[in-house]
Amino acid sequence: MIDPLKEQFEKLTMPVVFDHFAGAQAALGTGQQGFDTVLGLVKSGKAYVKVSGAYRASNKAPDYADVAAFERALVAANPDRLVWGSDWPHPDAVKVEGRKATDLAPALDVDDGRVLNLLAEWVPEAAVRKKILVDNPKRLYEF
Secondary structure: HHHHHHHHHHHHHEEEOOOOOHHHHHOOOOOOOOOOHHHHHHHHEEEEEEEEHHHEEEEEOOOOOOHHHHHHHHHHHHHHEEEEEEOOEEOOOOOOOOOOOOOOOOOOOOHHHHHHHHHHHOOOOOOHHHHHHHHHHHHHHHH
């Protein structure tokens, strides 16, 4: 994760965005190395986390129930620093023997509608979901 870079991130004058739950792995839980650093950066407003690519954090498709703990921890840290993303078209970035870096990899089969619906389970408060889906991206990306 990001522990070795913590001080550099804290010194940045602009926010940084971490994709895919900041690379956290659900099997390791919220106590895994570096996740507390991510939470601290989110809490301080120095970083955003894109709650996207649940399939990258978990192998418990299609509902990724073990990812909910990350969402709850991130919301508790600072719901104003979360943005949602689909990660479409779900590129398969796994290293495969025989696949060259220039080869096109097949997209992974992910049901985006189902994953978006999970957000309502992970974040039951409508006002917080609106922040994640509308207000925060509008502020971050200035549109």
